[in-house]
Amino acid sequence: MISLELSIIRFKDVFKKYSPENVIFSGIDLEIEKGEFVFLTGPSGIGKSTMLRILFCAERPTSGEIWVDGVALSSLSNAQVPYLRRKIGVIFQDFKLLSNRTIFDNVALSLEVIGLGKKQAEQRVMQVLEGVGLKGKMSQYPLRLSGGEQQRVAIARAVVNRPAIILADEPTGNLDLQRTEEVMMLMEELNARGATIIFATHDERLFENTHRRVLRFHNGKIRI
Amino acid sequence: MSLAILCRRAFFDLRQNFFGQLITTMVVSLSILIFAFFSLLYFNLQDFVDRFGTELGLTIFLTKEAPKDRIPYLYQKLTDLSEVEKVTYISSEEAFRRLEHFLKEEQDVLEGVDAEFLPPSFEVQINRAVFQLDRIKQLAGEIDKWPEVSKVQFGQEWIDRLHVFSGLVRTIVTIIGILLLFTAAFVVTNTIKLNVYARKEELEIMRLVGATNMFIQGPFLVEAFLQGLLGSSLALGIVFAGYSFLQGFETRFELLRGMNICFIPWHYTFAIIASSVLLCVMGTALAMRRFLRL
Numbered sequence: 183m184i185s186l187e188l189s190i191i192r193f194k195d196v197f198k199k200y201s202p203e204n205v206i207f208s209g210i211d212l213e214i215e216k217g218e219f220v221f222l223t224g225p226s227g228i229g230k231s232t233m234l235r236i237l238f239c240a241e242r243p244t245s246g247e248i249w250v251d252g253v254a255l256s257s258l259s260n261a262q263v264p265y266l267r268r269k270i271g272v273i274f275q276d277f278k279l280l281s282n283r284t285i286f287d288n289v290a291l292s293l294e295v296i297g298l299g300k301k302q303a304e305q306r307v308m309q310v311l312e313g314v315g316l317k318g319k320m321s322q323y324p325l326r327l328s329g330g331e332q333q334r335v336a337i338a339r340a341v342v343n344r345p346a347i348i349l350a351d352e353p354t355g356n357l358d359l360q361r362t363e364e365v366m367m368l369m370e371e372l373n374a375r376g377a378t379i380i381f382a383t384h385d386e387r388l389f390e391n392t393h394r395r396v397l398r399f400h401n402g403k404i405r406i
Numbered sequence: 407m408s409l410a411i412l413c414r415r416a417f418f419d420l421r422q423n424f425f426g427q428l429i430t431t432m433v434v435s436l437s438i439l440i441f442a443f444f445s446l447l448y449f450n451l452q453d454f455v456d457r458f459g460t461e462l463g464l465t466i467f468l469t470k471e472a473p474k475d476r477i478p479y480l481y482q483k484l485t486d487l488s489e490v491e492k493v494t495y496i497s498s499e500e501a502f503r504r505l506e507h508f509l510k511e512e513q514d515v516l517e518g519v520d521a522e523f524l525p526p527s528f529e530v531q532i533n534r535a536v537f538q539l540d541r542i543k544q545l546a547g548e549i550d551k552w553p554e555v556s557k558v559q560f561g562q563e564w565i566d567r568l569h570v571f572s573g574l575v576r577t578i579v580t581i582i583g584i585l586l587l588f589t590a591a592f593v594v595t596n597t598i599k600l601n602v603y604a605r606k607e608e609l610e611i612m613r614l615v616g617a618t619n620m621f622i623q624g625p626f627l628v629e630a631f632l633q634g635l636l637g638s639s640l641a642l643g644i645v646f647a648g649y650s651f652l653q654g655f656e657t658r659f660e661l662l663r664g665m666n667i668c669f670i671p672w673h674y675t676f677a678i679i680a681s682s683v684l685l686c687v688m689g690t691a692l693a694m695r696r697f698l699r700l
């Protein structure tokens with residue numbers, strides 16, 4: 183049987199420049215299959231974050247087209263962007279948690295914005311917090327937690343609404359080796375459950391022994 | 407998003423950012439307070455000028471030849487005018503008696519003088535609600551044309567001078583008022599901006615997890631509404647308390663009794679509250695706009 187697998191993410195001749203001298207991408211063509219786990223790498227300042235930001239529409243490309251889950255991003259108005267973002271979970275190096283909300287409320291935010299009922303939301307949040315091993319700390323505030331724990335909260339927030347795609351931008355950048363291992367295992371687990379993951383990192387060690395596809399930035403192009 | 411959820415979120419926010427909200431409300435309150443006190447001054451000045459003008463009223467002198475039987479007709483004609491509050495007829499005899507009273511010991515100078523040498527007159531009090539100098543002037547002109555009337559007198563010079571003066575004061579007061587209003591708007595919008603900027607991370611994170619602009623703005627706008635409403639109401643409440651206090655003085659001290667302090671007109675207080683609410687809501691929406699683009 184022929185598998186008509188559709189790429190969940192597709193770049194076609196994408197350019198991004200901040201100014202004529204500051205060209206980040208010059209003609210990127212790329213396809214990422216549904217359920218794939220790819221690493222995005224290259225030295226700092228090469229454009230990894232920019233690429234992820236373009237994917238969740240925090241940034242628009244200068245030219246070219248990108249499809250995410252069949253939707254051409256150029257066709258999305260600013261008002262439609264939130265609906266795209268509900269299909270994408272994003273994780274950052276600096277966690278981006280709300281320090282005045284409890285762990286529970288931070289994770290629940292993702293469900294609050296899509297208007298999920300309180301009861302249902304509560305159940306889902308508990309389940310996800312249990313999955314990242316933080317159920318016991320759900321009524322604490324983020325700054326009371328260690329970096330590794332905060333990152334797991336951020337992961338919980340990113341995945342609680344079951345997004346098809348997870349974008350991770352140097353999520354282990356602030357963590358020690360053991361915490362990094364934990365995060366990597368969580369990511370593997372999420373991928374095993376069907377999420378498509380793009381993992382940006384400049385740290386070669388994270389994919390040394392992997393069988394995963396590694397996308398390398400080089401002179402505004404991607405080498406596979 | 408239902409109203410209940412919106413209110414719950416706004417309430418949660420209010421508790422979370424209580425201090426910031428309080429400061430903003432105080433800033434709104436102080437700004438409006440300065441402006442409202444100023445308005446109180448302005449309206450009292452205007453009221454005083456108007457009242458002063460009406461109290462002068464009109465005096466209509468009749469010609470000596472005017473037949474006596476025309477007097478009830480003229481009285482009625484004057485009373486029927488919408489601008490007129492009260493008409494008093496002063497006969498020649500009454501005018502003479504007043505003159506005698508005025509002269510007191512020296513009234514012997516009037517000896518042998520016939521009471522009829524003074525013309526009869528009407529004293530007309532103008533309805534306070536319709537008082538306008540131009541209308542009074544016009545009215546005086548019209549009455550002057552009546553055949554029985556020899557002269558219409560009203561403290562024209564006085565009123566004119568008063569109006570020039572009050573016009574000048576009013577212009578200055580209006581300019582200062584507008585400047586105050588701009589200052590208030592500037593201070594309030596900047597305070598709001600600072601508050602929104604302090605929460606820009608929160609806005610960014612909400613955007614990140616797929617919140618719509620409506621969802622993000624909702625609680626902020628509810629808070630802004632409350633800030634505008636409470637801030638301005640508090641300010642006007644303070645001004646009203648000050649006004650009541652002064653009124654208490656007025657009844658206790660002889661000197662102030664004639665002043666008749668008035669409060670800012672009610673429709674104007676509502677306009678202040680509405681503008682304050684609008685200012686806070688618009689200021690918040692504008693301050694948020696730059697964080698809600700992408």
Ligand SMILES: Nc1ncnc2c1ncn2[C@@H]1O[C@H](COP(=O)(O)OP(=O)(O)O)[C@@H](O)[C@H]1O
Nearest residue numbers: 200204206224225226227228229230231232233
């Ligand atoms: N808003 C911007 N204006 C101008 N240049 C920018 C802007 N954002 C990023 N850049 C530049 O784009 C390049 C790529 O940045 P980034 O995507 O963050 O790299 P990476 O994540 O690979 O370290 C950097 O050289 C950075 O200076």
Ligand SMILES: [Mg+2]
Nearest residue numbers: 230231351352
């Ligand atoms: Mg980066």
